[in-house]
Amino acid sequence: MQIIFLGTNGWYDSPTGSTICTLINTEKYHIILDAGNGIYKADRYINDNLPVYIFLSHFHLDHIEGLHILSKFCFAGLTIFGQKGTQAALNTIVNEPFTVSLDHLPYPVTIRELSPGPYKLPFPLDCRFLVHASPCMGYRFDLDGKIITYCPDTGACENAVLLAEDADLLIAECAFLPGEKSPVWPHLNPQDAADIASRARAKRLALTHFDAGRYTSTQMRRDAVATVRSYPDIVVGEDELLLQI
Secondary structure (H helix, E strand, O other), X not given: OEEEEEEOEEOOOEOOEOEOEEEEEOOOOEEEEOOOHHHHHHHHOOOOOOOEEEEOOOOOXXXXXXXXXXXXXXXXXXXXXXXXXXXXXXXXXXXXXXOOOHHHOOOOEEEEEEOOEEEEOOOEEEEEEOOOOOXXXXXXXXXXXXXXXXXXXXXXXXXXXXXXXXXXXXXXXXXXXXXXXOOOOOOOXXXXXXXXXXXXXXOOEEEEOEEOOOOOOHHHHHHHHOOOOOOOOEEEOOOOEEEEO
């Protein structure tokens, strides 16, 4: 299984990268986690007719703005998953007069709305709401015998720990600088993310969604992660970094 970080910025594109998007390539599926501007690179890594699934965490623009270029791709078919309200949100954003509507793309698109809880899709899935200024869904995937957990925009919360329990890889956001917290606009700093991974006994932690206004260089990301002492294996996300799981 491959995990490719197509975009690792939060908020806006900058020299450090594109807004958030992560691709998971498995034997049977392509799974795209959020659709920031990094999604434009997806066809560099999708060269077959396997099903493509996009999982949206929430509707902040840095997580969905890349959807306007879906007409660039030649997918065999696409299913978009998200929380209740996804259909209405995408009918507004991915539609005239802003961009090509979903029903005019050159391949079929299905939207499926999820409530918190376990699902049996083509693969086992669990999803729970995290803690953010806008309702945000985190996901736990069982793929090729591996557990991959995705916790995007969130503050420290119990649902993040539950989703990441014994995960082979926890992909977590890291919008805040070391020591930074905000109860009004919850996000994680490096230590918060490491604490979640440690409590959940996750085998590996990968950080993404580095706030572009705070982390103005990739070296700042590495320096921030170096302040964490309580978790042994942290991957610092950078655009087009590829992990083998």
